[in-house]
Amino acid sequence: MRATQSNQAQLKSIGDVVKALQAAFPDVSHSSLRFLEREGLARSTRTEGGHRLYAPADIDRIIRIKRWQAERLTLDQIRERLAELDRLPAAESLAAEFVDDAVSGDLAAAGEVIARADQVGLPLATLFTEVLTPALREIGDRWEQGDVPVAREKEVSELSRELIAELTRRHAVPERQNGVVVAACVEGEKHELGLRMVVGLLRARGIRVSFLGADVATRFLLEAVAMRSPAVVLLSVKQTSARDALEEALAALRDLDDPFEVIVGGELSAIEAAMIERYGARIVPNDDPAEALRLVEEALAQRPTVRAG
Numbered sequence: 001m002r003a004t005q006s007n008q009a010q011l012k013s014i015g016d017v018v019k020a021l022q023a024a025f026p027d028v029s030h031s032s033l034r035f036l037e038r039e040g041l042a043r044s045t046r047t048e049g050g051h052r053l054y055a056p057a058d059i060d061r062i063i064r065i066k067r068w069q070a071e072r073l074t075l076d077q078i079r080e081r082l083a084e085l086d087r088l089p090a091a092e093s094l095a096a097e098f099v100d101d102a103v104s105g106d107l108a109a110a111g112e113v114i115a116r117a118d119q120v121g122l123p124l125a126t127l128f129t130e131v132l133t134p135a136l137r138e139i140g141d142r143w144e145q146g147d148v149p150v151a152r153e154k155e156v157s158e159l160s161r162e163l164i165a166e167l168t169r170r171h172a173v174p175e176r177q178n179g180v181v182v183a184a185c186v187e188g189e190k191h192e193l194g195l196r197m198v199v200g201l202l203r204a205r206g207i208r209v210s211f212l213g214a215d216v217a218t219r220f221l222l223e224a225v226a227m228r229s230p231a232v233v234l235l236s237v238k239q240t241s242a243r244d245a246l247e248e249a250l251a252a253l254r255d256l257d258d259p260f261e262v263i264v265g266g267e268l269s270a271i272e273a274a275m276i277e278r279y280g281a282r283i284v285p286n287d288d289p290a291e292a293l294r295l296v297e298e299a300l301a302q303r304p305t306v307r308a309g
């Protein structure tokens, strides 16, 4: 398959993929990736000159294969699991199944939808952004219309928090030593599931994250920055009412004059883009967690040494 111009920016060369994966999977090499492709397991696209390029989904697939190899699955067993993955219902059907189970109160079944999809290798980013996120938004809409009681919405939020934490732990790979990310929801912002997903994706790439969770007062954010000397600070803001807290945090971070990058995500970030940029911070295209991963990787690559533990 040839690489199109639109997805070119996200593509990595075979050398970059080997470098990125070697800490977690020391046996990954140019020849092992070519071997997996000859076996019909790994996928890549090609440049005009015939060089292999890997999209994020291709890299997720390789990680999945390497995990299964580490669990001693044979190539045939891996082939079977990958075929199961290809047969998995579309993300939107999985989201609908999750919503139905969750709204009817069968939280175990809702959790199973996610666990099963994860087990056959649906990429973490897809599980997060194409299954759980739309499912939670749908539940929020139904709650707003009075179709879902508050107590049920709270149960489902808590289940989702547990699922995201579990998936994050399961997919985490050994940490690279090239910088830390501090991640927090601004003061008053209790919606933390989106940022949790971003943290999960970063840890799945071996990026070290100090995650402070929901509703973090600016003084504690500054404390974390002093403690960790991060290369990147990630902030999340969803509710309109948290706007002033965001501005306070951005002003305080700018005053530190430290060489870290500030990246803001969450639903309010696009609306407040002008204010955010005034403080020298940036927003993430489409508020997309996978894009955040790319921006963080870029920032870490520019600042390769760890300054503090």
Ligand code: B12
Residues within 6 Å of the ligand: 128, 129, 132, 133, 136, 137, 138, 139, 140, 141, 144, 153, 154, 157, 161, 188, 189, 190, 191, 192, 193, 194, 195, 197, 198, 234, 235, 236, 237, 238, 239, 240, 241, 263, 264, 265, 266, 267, 284, 287, 288, 289, 292
């Ligand atoms: C779950 C939920 C809660 C849970 C949160 C639990 C938790 N641990 O996070 C609880 C019960 C605590 C809650 C409380 C409230 N909620 Co609420 N909640 C929701 C709900 C149903 C889902 C939110 C969610 O988790 N979505 C899933 C996540 C994964 O998606 P996301 O937040 O959209 O994030 C995505 C992106 O924004 C991005 N992202 C997020 N952060 C970051 C950061 C970076 C760096 C990047 C790159 C990307 C990124 O990643 C995600 C994937 O794409 C929404 C409904 C909706 N339409 O969103 C209402 C909703 C957000 N809540 C709302 C309200 C009003 C409230 C309350 C005020 C209700 C009340 N009266 O008490 C309180 C406020 C609490 C507070 N002080 O913050 C409103 C917000 C209106 C507004 N825009 O201001 C909504 C939209 C419901 C509605 N339709 O009215 N809520």
